[in-house]
Amino acid sequence: MKIMLVDDSKTMRNIQKAVLAQLGHNDIVEACDGQDALSKVQAAKPDLLLVDWNMPNMDGLSFVKAFRQTNKATPIIMVTTEAEKGRVIEAIKAGVNNYVVKPFTPDLLSQRISETLAKRAAAGAT
Amino acid sequence: MDPNYIKPFITSIQNVFSTMLQLPVSIGEPTIKTGQQPFDVSGIIGMSGDVVGSVVLSFPRDCAERIVALFCGQQVAFETSDFNDAIGELVNMVSGNAKALFPAGRKVSISCPSVVVGAKHSVARQSDVPCIQVPCGTDCGEFVIEIAIKSKPATDPTSAGSVASAKA
Numbered sequence: 001m002k003i004m005l006v007d008d009s010k011t012m013r014n015i016q017k018a019v020l021a022q023l024g025h026n027d028i029v030e031a032c033d034g035q036d037a038l039s040k041v042q043a044a045k046p047d048l049l050l051v052d053w054n055m056p057n058m059d060g061l062s063f064v065k066a067f068r069q070t071n072k073a074t075p076i077i078m079v080t081t082e083a084e085k086g087r088v089i090e091a092i093k094a095g096v097n098n099y100v101v102k103p104f105t106p107d108l109l110s111q112r113i114s115e116t117l118a119k120r121a122a123a124g125a126t
Numbered sequence: 127m128d129p130n131y132i133k134p135f136i137t138s139i140q141n142v143f144s145t146m147l148q149l150p151v152s153i154g155e156p157t158i159k160t161g162q163q164p165f166d167v168s169g170i171i172g173m174s175g176d177v178v179g180s181v182v183l184s185f186p187r188d189c190a191e192r193i194v195a196l197f198c199g200q201q202v203a204f205e206t207s208d209f210n211d212a213i214g215e216l217v218n219m220v221s222g223n224a225k226a227l228f229p230a231g232r233k234v235s236i237s238c239p240s241v242v243v244g245a246k247h248s249v250a251r252q253s254d255v256p257c258i259q260v261p262c263g264t265d266c267g268e269f270v271i272e273i274a275i276k277s278k279p280a281t282d283p284t285s286a287g288s289v290a291s292a293k294a
Contacts, residue, residue: 008238009211009212009214009215009218010207010208010211011197011198011208011211011212011215012215014198015146015199018199054218054222054236054238055238056238080222081218081219081221081222081223081236082222082226083222083223083226084225084226086233101223102142102146102218102219102222102223103141103142103145103146103219103223104145105145
């Protein structure tokens with residue numbers, strides 16, 4: 001399984017990579033903002049994306065909207081400091097499948113990733 | 127300054143540091159910043175929308191190095207892009223979480239973080255916004271969070287986010 005991490009913070013990408021490694025996911029593609037992600041996502045064909053919200057050049061919400069124009073199926077988890085209810089609703093409306101507010105524990109991120117992948121698997125099985 | 131805009135930062139800084147670093151933070155007495163207290167590393171976030179201003183986390187070098195090492199799970203060389211990135215992400219998380227705790231109905235956006243590194247620098251702000259300085263104690267050393275924000279008057283369409291500047 002290939003996972004794309006979209007976050008302008010290398011520190012945060014490294015923390016997420018460590019959690020994913022614990023879950024047995026080591027096939028990781030990294031992007032430093034929405035533009036970078038858009039340029040890489042078609043060739044990378046990830047099975048899951050973890051996307052930050054506040055990033056330079058193109059923010060995560062704009063990326064999700066652009067990505068969803070051509071890809072409705074690949075699950076997206078937004079991992080962000082944006083914790084207001086309105087922001088969460090905005091992200092879900094844009095096509096985000098799950099939401100993690102920073103700061104997060106490794107257990108919480110693992111749980112969100114596992115439940116998102118399980119839902120995708122269940123949807124694929126029907 | 128309305129204490130409803132200070133308490134969220136205290137809650138947030140304790141939450142971020144305990145969750146991401148397993149580092150308890152003891153909070154000192156908030157005071158209005160009057161002079162310039164020099165620091166070696168500062169992470170700066172701007173706020174815009176219904177609340178405008180800036181938030182700064184400022185550290186002495188030793189404290190910043192220990193905190194970044196805890197955050198990253200390894201020693202990170204001072205004055206590298208990785209070191210700056212870690213400081214920026216910390217102030218980003220603290221500010222993002224704090225704004226979610228602002229009084230209901232306040233729509234606030236935060237900027238991408240900026241990081242200033244330089245021995246004994248100070249961060250100056252626009253003079254019409256009082257700056258509240260909150261000392262924070264940890265096992266890694268002491269640092270401060272400086273909050274200089276104000277509610278944007280609904281009738282003032284010309285108000286804009288303040289810009290912090292730094293001098294080393």
